[in-house]
Amino acid sequence: MMLLHASSIAREGDAVLLLGPPGSGKSDLVLRLLHSGWSLVADDQVALRAEAGELRPAAPPALAGLLEVRGLGLFGPLPTALSPVLRLVARLLPRAEIPRLPEPESWSAAGVSLPAIRLHPFDAAAPARLGLALDAALGRIPCRAGAFA
Known part of the structure; x- marks a missing residue:
């Protein structure tokens, strides 16, 4: 098992890992995604376990169901996604570090490689x-040029 300073969110059993330093917008993006129908996996720390060639994110027990909302406090327990499969990694970066048409990137852990994107979390369209x-x-959707081409 690997413990990361990150957050994770899921939609229909498919999870995304949000990577970035403290204050980069992980929890802010999680909050907006929750209001768009996604489910919380973990906020602030994510425990990853490899299982049958897949990575499964979860919250450490002490943080399960908790979400830190800057300026308001710690909320929860909230409903969480149980045992989703990690499918995508999003590196949260300043807008200036987001290329218009990026080259495909990947992120690996425990011998599992996943597609990775760069995302500015504070953009209004970041959840979409x-x-x-x-x-x-x-x-499910083809990408003609860019991160998944």
């Missing part, structure tokens, strides 16, 4: 972009 990226990573 993340959903589109997850659909592309799952092969």
Whole structure:
């Protein structure tokens, strides 16, 4: 098992790992995704376990169901996604570090390689972009040029 300073969110059993330093917008993006129908997996720390060639994110027991909302406090327990499969990694970065048409990237752990994207979490369209990226990573929507081409 690997413990990461990250957050994770899931939609219909498919999870996304949000990577970024403290204050980069992980919890803010999780909050907006929750209001778009996604489910919380973990906030602030994510425990990853490899299982049958897949990575499964979860919250450490002490943080299960908890979400930190800057300026308001710690909320929960909230309903969480149980045993989702990690499908995509989003590196949260300043807008200036997001290329217009990126080259495909990947992220690996425990011998499992996953597609990775760069995302500015504070953009109004960040939740929609993340959903589109997850659909592309799952092969549901073709990408002609960019991160999944």
